[in-house]
Amino acid sequence: MITVSWLIAVPAVAAVLLLLLPFGRQAAGYLALLVSLAVAGGVIGFIYRFEPLGGDQFGDNIAWIESLGVRWHVGVNGVSLAMISITALITACAIGYGMWAGRDRSHASFALILLTEAFLIMVFSARDLVVFYVGFEGMLIPLLVLLAAWGGAGRKAAVVQVIAYTALGTLLMLLAIAYLGFTAPGGPNFSMADAVGRGNDWVFAAFALALVIKSPLFPFHGWVLPAYRESSPEVAAVLSGVASKAGGFAFLAVLVPLFPAQAATYAWVFIALGTIGFLYGAFLAFRQSDGRSVIAYSSIAQMSFIILGVFLLDSRGATGATFQMVNHALVSAALFLLAGWLETQAGSGSFKHLGGLARSRPVLATVALILGMAALAVPGSSVFASEFLIMLGAFEHSWWLGSIVAIGIVFAAMYMLRWISAVLHEREGDLVGSLNPPDLRRGALLCLLPLVLCLIGLSIAPAQFTDRVDAAATALVSSAAKEAGR
């Protein structure tokens, strides 16, 4: 029986092979794509066989570092399954886009994307704190190298910012994990289940800081814009689509269940930061003058909103947050790929030079419009369903929080509409006139289509998703909810 360990091992081994063996450009691309599709196939098998009420499935639990009490303990519950699914999908699309765009030294860039995928799946399925940490810190390296070696002109400053923020937070989390594991009664033990409720406020703070930076939450979002803007489009898609979700996921699946008392006590901090980030990010997104910056700031806003949902500490908030993570992953990955495609075709992402692209480019207009509509959560879209769940939870929490959230959702509509009109409509931009970029065709379209189709599928049948996730998401916040008296 295929367990989730296989989904970690296969891309990791493929990455090492790609790095070491002298593959040509074509061969490397096809091998990487094949591996990422194989992982996606494995995930589809998981979705098909998944029992919503069955707890952890497809797992392994074997001794790893015996003298330190570290075990290779992985498993998949509903929330993990959701995250692993988007990881597999977005990785495959990113590799496809990389093939289409034709990176030089492509075998190394594909290898690093596959390595990121392996570490991400590790994070999403870990049931042991050290396994979780290895994935969480491990993914930083391939992403940094991808940014540093294939990034845009401002990549050096971006790398420094990413290191300064995320590495510091991640390493503080290591100290928190070391404390939890080495002080376990009866010898060192890093099992997540055994660490529940043993941490004090400081351990909670160190842990939470890492996740706040990773997600990112206001005021630790400084690294996001340079990183998202300077990465190549497929890396930005992985970064904003999945890597940032590692932070949101860890809030829901690790921090809240491990520290129920602290999560209940300090929930207001995260709700406050989430609210500020949601409004502030949306406002900044509205002010940007190029596509990628709009999407980057909208990502900050959306992640803030998701974490706000987690810290509502009720079933609706948790399920809504998970759903929103998936939706936002699909939307932001697709938008980053699309924005990157536009930049390569039109030579610039700046709104000054774009505009009027809808004319005689029906496919591009349709795809952009679908993504835009999804991002601004028109009723009937899957994003609407997830935002509605979180909003319901927020109203349950208090009427004023619900009202603020509703205002934020309106903001989101504003910046997305502005993006759509600036790119597709209005006067024809000078670069559009001179370069006359083609319509979305074959290669690039093929990479975007799976993401768009998934969004449409989730919009048609959101219950397919929530039915699988609800039980796990509710269980994750239940003890913190009890502490909070809810």
Added chain:
Amino acid sequence: MIQGPSVDWFAIAPEVALIVGAFVLLLAAAFARGHERALSLILGLGTLIVSVGFSVAAWGDAPVVTMADAFRVDDLTELVRITVAALAALVLLLSVGWNRLREQGSEFTALLLLTCAGMGVVAGSTSFVTLFVGLELFSLSLYVLVAFDGKSRASLEASFKYLVLGTLGSIVLVYGAAFLYGATGSFMYDGIAASLAEGGSGEAVVTLGTALVLVGLLFKVGVMPFHMWVPDVYEGAPTQITGFMAGATKLVAFVALARILLDALPAVEHLWSPVLIIVAIVTIIGGNIAALVQTNVKRMIAWSSVGAAGYALIGIIVHGDLGLRGLVFYLATYAFTAFGAFAVIALFERDQSRAKGYATLDGMRAWGFSRPFAGMAMVVFLLAFAGFPPTAGFIGKFVISGAAVTNDYVYLAVVGVIGSVIGLAYYLRVIVALYDRSRKSDVGLPATPGLGGASLAILLCLAVVLLGGILPSLGLDWAGQAASFLTVAK
């Protein structure tokens, strides 16, 4: 007639083998001029294998105390002996294509074997007298080895600096030992400990002696503010010797430091512990910041090894079971990480026509594409320095920080974290330079002489670093077993 002390020859067999091997090699070379390289490789590696064989055979045995109780052979001694001999073997492998090995290989190899013998003596010392004998044996040999790149002024300069500062360190250490002898009437670690435990430890003589011993040892481990020799010597020495020093000298000096502080001076922990804490903080931050601004990769890693020494100090400060186990694991795996990194630099230097001072960030640009295996290995070694999974460096860092946070030294762990973040910044500069696409790389460099030996050395280091990170159980058990022979293992 004075009766000599009884000697357990099996216990000291590894050192005896090394010394005998060194002299046999020198004698044989006198009769076989022109075969220097083959002779030094065969006899050198053979001697090292015999020596390691003796150590492995005695692994796990009950500790043996011999030479008038001044030398103890326990698993910690064995671990140091094995690691040092393995590094020396890697030095020989890396030197295969080196022209100096063809010219004066027998002297080079004999000195290397004597260095290993001296290091074994230091590792097992339980008395300041044996310690000093071992220290001088390996230091004197190393002074010459550092200068072995005869034509290079940098090499001679490095050797001279090392000689002056190393001797200064030794003198201070001996001076301190003399004060401790005056206060306690013993050169033996256990004798000093017993005397200090009985009498008050507040005497000025004890304080002075402890301070001087500490300064002498901190010179040897190369932590701030006694680090000035490290960057210069590491940069100037032949690169394989740099790797050997970064790995072996550091390990041995730390074992000596741990044995003295924990076996001889536990009663005055209140004196040395605060000093070490300050030194560790200054070293971790200072070493990493200094490395940040380097453009010569060899010198950069030299500075980073200063920072790493500061990190290892945390293990001694915390001590206890976890701290010491982490210390031994960290140092033993660090030895192979550092050697591997310097081996890659050595290979790079050989790829260039000019051999010295050329491993700059700029010079290394895009070299990773020309030598894919060495380039990837370098990435792994750098990540191990930075403590990233899945390398042995991560496990070492994890255990030491675990020991720190669970023993109320959280601030030291936080300082270590800050050092790691700074470290990541400059390690990444090297990685990015190695894989800089903006410069055309000459794909398919011609094979340099000794490429096979160097690649094998790199591969072996890589295996240790990755196995120590992916399947660290065995290594941690060995480290724990060795560390259990440090007395104050709580």
